[in-house]
Amino acid sequence: EVQLVESGGGLVNPGGSLRLSCAASGFTFSDYTMNWVRQAPGKGLEWVSSITSFSNYIYYADSVKGRFTISRDDAKNSLHLLMNSLAAEDTAVYYCARGAITFDPWGQGTLVTVSS
Amino acid sequence: AIQLTQSPSSLSASVGDSVTITCRASQGISNSLAWYQQKPRKPPKLLMYDAYILQSGVPSRFSGSGSGTDFTLTISSLQSEDFATYYCQQFNSYPYSFGQGTKLEI
Numbered sequence: 001e002v003q004l005v006e007s008g009g010g011l012v013n014p015g016g017s018l019r020l021s022c023a024a025s026g027f028t029f030s031d032y033t034m035n036w037v038r039q040a041p042g043k044g045l046e047w048v049s050s051i052t053s054f055s056n057y058i059y060y061a062d063s064v065k066g067r068f069t070i071s072r073d074d075a076k077n078s079l080h081l082l083m084n085s086l087a088a089e090d091t092a093v094y095y096c097a098r099g100a101i102t103f104d105p106w107g108q109g110t111l112v113t114v115s116s
Numbered sequence: 117a118i119q120l121t122q123s124p125s126s127l128s129a130s131v132g133d134s135v136t137i138t139c140r141a142s143q144g145i146s147n148s149l150a151w152y153q154q155k156p157r158k159p160p161k162l163l164m165y166d167a168y169i170l171q172s173g174v175p176s177r178f179s180g181s182g183s184g185t186d187f188t189l190t191i192s193s194l195q196s197e198d199f200a201t202y203y204c205q206q207f208n209s210y211p212y213s214f215g216q217g218t219k220l221e222i
Contacts, residue, residue, distance in 0.1 A: 101207035102165045
């Protein structure tokens with residue numbers, strides 16, 4: 001069974017940093033583009049970042065460019081998102097999702113709350 | 117960046133009804149569009165890609181159409197489990213983007 005499990009969320013002060021992780025299982029992780037998508041409380045979905053296989057290409061939303069860094073560890077079947085200079089508007093559930101064009105499946109998400 | 121606008125933002129319907137949700141892209145995206153269903157406190161679920169191709173396991177009462185800038189998601193004979201929020205997503209080019217969502221309520 002394909003499974004994605006996010007971790008690393010929590011409460012962080014504005015200006016702080018947080019590193020999210022996504023543990024993948026049930027498929028050949030290194031073959032797939034992986035993504036982060038977020039959803040602010042009560043709001044819609046926002047694509048955040050994508051990383052292709054072998055980390056050949058990396059893409060970011062303008063809203064996070066320069067502050068967030070996506071990475072992958074194919075040996076450990078894991079995806080990461082390092083988030084710096086966090087602001088209140090970064091408060092959201094962060095989902096890990098598999099796929100180069102569509103997102104399937106998704107993890108259950110990890111909540112990041114930026115507040116003092 | 118390509119913007120997607122869904123309409124309506126919310127929709128009330130009854131079991132057995134047929135409903136249509138529209139997604140309009142700010143520029144042509146061929147058929148590079150997907151639809152997702154999200155239920156409260158759950159991650160989204162992929163319903164359809166390439167505008168009309170059903171993901172495996174998705175009931176045939178879901179159908180999609182469109183190309184270029186205008187797309188529709190139709191759900192015929194609504195079932196109770198279909199009441200959820202629906203999002204379109206374009207994968208024509210980065211940055212990928214989603215519509216703002218359509219909440220389908222009883």
